[in-house]
Amino acid sequence: MAYTATGLENRSDMAANRRVTIRDVAERAGVSVATASRVLSGNYAVPQATRTRVLRAAQALDYVANAHARALVGGGRKMVAVLVRQVTSPFYAHVAEGVEAEAAAHGWLCLVGTTGGEPQRELEFVQLMREEGARLVILVGGVVEDDTYRGRVAQYAQALNASGARLVLCGRPAPGPDIPALVVEFDNEAGARAITGHLLSAGHRRIVFLGGLPGNTALDARVAGYRAALAEHRLPPEAAHVIDSGLGREGGERAMAELLKRRRDFTAVFAGDDMVAAGALRAIADAGLRVPDDISVVGYNDIPLAADFNPPLTTVRTPAEELGREAVRIALRTPQDSPSSRHVLGTHIVVRESVAAPPPERTP
Amino acid sequence: MAYTATGLENRSDMAANRRVTIRDVAERAGVSVATASRVLSGNYAVPQATRTRVLRAAQALDYVANAHARALVGGGRKMVAVLVRQVTSPFYAHVAEGVEAEAAAHGWLCLVGTTGGEPQRELEFVQLMREEGARLVILVGGVVEDDTYRGRVAQYAQALNASGARLVLCGRPAPGPDIPALVVEFDNEAGARAITGHLLSAGHRRIVFLGGLPGNTALDARVAGYRAALAEHRLPPEAAHVIDSGLGREGGERAMAELLKRRRDFTAVFAGDDMVAAGALRAIADAGLRVPDDISVVGYNDIPLAADFNPPLTTVRTPAEELGREAVRIALRTPQDSPSSRHVLGTHIVVRESVAAPPPERTP
């Protein structure tokens, strides 16, 4: 019923496919566009009588304001854009959801973009967001930190800042001092140190780090934490064994399978993230070994399904949604001209069933 | 280097925070805004000499066009909006990724919104997209199909259609005949029938459907398929046992645990989706039972981590990303005035290790 009224009425008293404008509303209400605008945008006192007349006309015409026209005259609109590698990765999805939720809570529009890991698309996205007039751009995820990166991101920051927008880097470093960018990240090193310590406390001495990604800031920090924990337990630097298989389930499975074929002189695996851990668990099971009886495994991120792995995975919880929320919160409360700052979010271990004491020494 | 040039130059020769416009570019290039516009929007032949001069000026000023102004004069811009319940659900995330990918491939901008399951936010989102001038709105996910739903969605469809935009419904029914909306969905009934048949072929006769959601079109179709398969195998209607626990890991775990406490006269569980299956597996393990030796379990959707469950889950593969891609493809190739149509995507079973023959009959 509601729909037929609206739909047919539109169709009958206006040209085909012409969007109804504020002019139409004003005309129907018998007022000027200015008056119509005043009641429709609601930031000006208008007497009740005219008010209702305009509102009624707008409703009858099913009027919606043209956001572009508004943005054009009002100087941009409240929009935040998040860019992630892919939304199908649980970690990124949670960050995006956090951003979206916090943005929505403040009445901001949120746009999610994906790069698939290509710096080129990142550049295009930032450019696009400048065109769209996004007031806040959030770039998520670890990166290879080299001069190219620094130059590129510094450029984003300057450009965005020049038009009054703000750049927030999540889990990636600021490109340099005095660059107008905010940074929010987890203390990856501390998290890695803690979970490596957990493995060491259980008695493990030969622990492999699976899923390194040289140059990637997030992974490098985890590797650093891993090495630091080893050192704290007075193990020599050679005790560290990092396999650079990169992230992803597939990589983890392949690298683990290969490693098991070559050597088995390790009793625990620290996977770079939970997806790598999933792959590793699969490979270990396929090799006929049991977790944690034969090999202990830990992951990183505590994705929702980590509790459903076989066995349930002991991992480091990184509150991804909180990261997203915090990114927009910080950006919204930081004045435009304040110095760039860096915020670090804590993490903690979630103990489940993938860690046990190492098996008794096998005779070689 | 690159960044200091840009940043400082902007800062020195223009008022603070004034976005550079086409006027600035024209001025610097020594041409009129009309000429600048012609080369910048690139849809008009301009001699090479002036062309380069304008381009050089634009680059020097780091000019980006104002998308709002463009949209205002050009009549909207290529933007597709997808609305899902939540991006952190693997299924929805894949649909969103499919939409995003296909949109990007066509040079369209993609905006992802989430409802958290609230119809109210759906309404707000559609309204917002009308304001933003989205030319394509995609609503994803099963719904309770009642008169309220039909009225609401019919209204969206009419309104969107009136301004030349298109509505695509993914996995939810059209609100009625002659409503301008496209529908793309999976054949849930066939998928459910097939996997129930798989269970029946393995010898199961007492199969519980866990995770019903009465009124929800997607789940109802699966339940229908489940009943149909039972009937095909000449089982009486009473053989069907549907537990309406709703979707989600938590619900699945709770319902399964409770069911196991009450009765154990079933040998297999058909979970409404993989997340429910994850919860069910957890509850079964906690009850000291084994899958598939004691109870067989199947899921629905084949999320990426289904292979990492304990045991790897036999489930129905629904190509979610393809659903998203297809939604935009269909919308882009369907002319505005063509009749509303419905497209059905096929699904298939993925056999893994969570199904076995039922255990030998226990004496009661």
Add this chain to the structure above:
DNA sequence: GTGAAAGCGCTAACAA
């Protein structure tokens, strides 16, 4: 080939 001018839909002075 290029410029001047009109106008997209809206808001915000400025008048009345």
Add this chain to the structure above:
DNA sequence: TTGTTAGCGCTTTCAC
């Protein structure tokens, strides 16, 4: 209290 007017930044006739 309300209407008139001047743009926001851009594209696009229409002249020259």
